[in-house]
Amino acid sequence: MSAMAVLGWRTLWSLFVCFTVLRTNALSVTMSESTMEVVRGDYIILPCSFSTYSPLSRLNIIWTLAPFSSPESPFQVIVYDHGQIIEDPSLIGRVGFTDLPLRADIMINDTRVSDAGVYRCMVNNPPEAADPGIGELLLTVLVAPSLPACRWDGEVDAGGSVTLSCSVAEGIPTPEIRWDKLNPEEISLPINMEGELSGSVQIINVSAQTSGLYRCSASNLLGTENCYINLSIYSGSESSSGILQGVLLTLSMSLMLSALLVLVTWLHRTGRDGRWRVSKGEEEEEEGYNEIRYTPSLIKRSFV
Structure with a gap:
């Protein structure tokens, strides 16, 4: 190998080493x-x-x-x-x-x-x-869940339909929302999500057994916040009983007012009769007094 070739290889090797060092x-x-x-x-x-x-x-x-x-x-x-x-x-x-x-x-x-x-x-x-x-x-x-807001909408009479809604303002990770009925026994309810931060439960054909305390929970890895709704369902028999009680109360008040009116009328008439008798007695008394008073005068005149 010629000297020029050796020099060329050495030059290339030096450049390679320098480039590697700079990269390192x-x-x-x-x-x-x-x-x-x-x-x-x-x-x-x-x-x-x-x-x-x-x-x-x-x-x-x-x-x-x-x-x-x-x-x-x-x-x-x-x-x-x-x-x-x-x-x-x-x-x-x-x-x-x-x-x-x-x-x-x-x-x-x-x-x-x-x-x-x-x-x-x-x-x-x-x-x-x-x-x-x-x-x-x-x-x-x-971010921990904020306190959820609970609300309800619908008919609370037996046979009606009620919607329970719950929403939370913030929470990271996104809070999990769930509804539970707490009494008379705890039951988890199926929920319809309305976006990431709100959910609702629809209860149809409600009855007295639907009444109770309901809880909405918003949870993530930082904690849980709750809100509650106390739902009362009115049955048909309860409504009839309430109407009957209202009618009886109205009749009782009417009878009391009638009795009071009769009493006032009787007292008024009794007062008038009493005053009339007193006036008549005074007139008779006055007439008798006048007779006694003027009789002696007449007798005296007869002897003059």
């Missing part, structure tokens, strides 16, 4: 978790580590969030650039780096539902690889 020493980013969960109101640390062989004087870290509510509109959560930290205005006081400049982890406290989504950690440390290292993590914010 390129900046890399590692996310120890790909999905995480946090209860609303708690804090959480999102991990992001990186390896680099260059000085950290030009280190640049950018965290972005694509919220579940608008995944097509990602925004910058926090940035570290040349020793300066810039936070998104909506997250000031709630987000920060935990171990700069050795790691790119961030902490979010007082978590909210709006914090849920896909987070991306991008690290760049010139003059290393031109393309920044990128890691991705999905964060879910868990």
Whole structure:
């Protein structure tokens, strides 16, 4: 093999080794978790580590969030650039780096539902690889079910139809809704879901046995909230009995009023008769007195 050929091979080998070393020493980013969960109101640390062989004087870290509510509109959560930290205005006081400049982890406290989504950690440390290292993590914010609202609609007379409805305002994961009759014995009722957060039960041809206490439950892994309805069904015999009692009460009151009217009339007449007798007696008494008074005068005149 000629000297030129040997030199050529050595040159190619040197280029290959240099290229391999550069590839090996390129900046890399590692996310120890790909999905995480946090209860609303708690804090959480999102991990992001990186390896680099260059000085950290030009280190640049950018965290972005694509919220579940608008995944097509990602925004910058926090940035570290040349020793300066810039936070998104909506997250000031709630987000920060935990171990700069050795790691790119961030902490979010007082978590909210709006914090849920896909987070991306991008690290760049010139003059290393031109393309920044990128890691991705999905964060879910868990929310306990809110207190459900119970209501009913329909006819509570025997033979009618009643619908029991229940709805809950929030809960992550989506709460499971169920209806149960609690007494005289506990029975699970088939439910018709109306969207993810509300469900109803329809009871047809109701009877006295339908009466009782009903409970709606909204449950997820964070807990259970309940609301209740006390349902009373009126049978036909109860209605007839109520009507009969009303009629008897009306008759009783009519008789009492009639008796009172008779009594008042009798007292009025008795009072008038009494006054008439007194007046007549006074007139007779006055006439007798006049006779006694004037008789002596007449007698005296007869002897004059």
